[in-house]
């Protein structure tokens with residue numbers, strides 16, 4: 001069977017690497033001819049508004065999916081007029097606009113940070129006066145890894161924040177007083193059945209995910225609350241495939257921050273750390289195959305390699321380490337690969353992460 005993937009980044013590449021053992025073949029679509037997925041599969045490099053190229057991409061596919069939530073809805077709809085697209089393209093609309101995302105979550109009764117949509121500096125000032133400080137201003141579209149985002153501590157910073165996000169339609173929201181960041185990853189099949197991975201603990205700096213631990217140390221109440229959130233969103237979207245939700249853990253419970261309608265960076269540990277990886281499970285779901293078990297095997301962590309890649313031998317010398325490189329050229333703040341570590345105990349995983357971060361700090365100008 002042939003699977004088409006809109007987007008040719010590392011997520012697409014890892015989907016294909018998980019799909020080859022199942023006998024699948026892959027075709028990617030990405031505007032960048034040097035996309036990481038092009039090194040391992042057929043790549044059609046064209047802009048997302050090139051309808052002829054999209055038709056060439058779709059022809060002969062059994063199913064198409066996406067690995068990038070900013071794929072324009074019109075491109076996904078055109079492909080969907082020729083072959084099934086899973087998850088449904090409507091999931092893109094829900095994730096592409098932070099206001100629509102917040103509205104969906106609120107409609108489902110899922111707590112989100114208090115927020116106000118703003119489209120001018122004066123609206124921003126009025127909203128800030130209502131919400132109180134500190135605040136985060138987020139462009140409604142095309143924000144990721146902390147881009148299109150500015151923190152505002154006081155009224156004197158409003159103008160600079162508005163300029164920093166490019167004076168675009170945005171939401172401004174209260175900074176959530178969280179104890180830690182978590183994520184939950186669910187996999188929903190076409191018949192509505194669903195499996196969920198153990199909750200993951202995530203550590204960001206400068207808006208970029210640096211490392212994750214899984215399973216997070218979480219009570220069964222937290223695990224169940226996270227599962228209920230991902231289940232509600234997946235059902236509302238009539239979703240098929242892997243769906244990730246980023247969460248803040250607070251004294252008054254979980255607060256949802258972001259919906260990712262795709263495989264997710266915080267789920268990379270599943271490659272060696274779970275019975276079935278998120279990549280394989282996404283393919284199983286979109287192809288209508290039985291979903292795989294999601295239990296963790298021992299304890300895992302994932303450490304992103306950002307900006308530069310240390311000597312691979314030094315990384316592999318760390319106990320339990322598995323290196324995954326994406327075939328990308330190095331540049332500042334760019335995710336170039338990740339290292340998964342797995343061990344029988346959580347402290348052993350933490351020791352390996354500390355060791356990995358030492359190796360990275362010695363060689364990496366973008367310290368994590």
Ligand code: AMP
Nearest residue numbers: 113136145146173174175176204207258
């Ligand atoms: P996002 O692009 O919304 O995932 O934000 C990137 C990171 O910025 C999050 O993972 C948090 O670390 C931080 N952040 C975003 N929104 C908030 C908020 N309302 N309160 C506190 N931290 C936030």
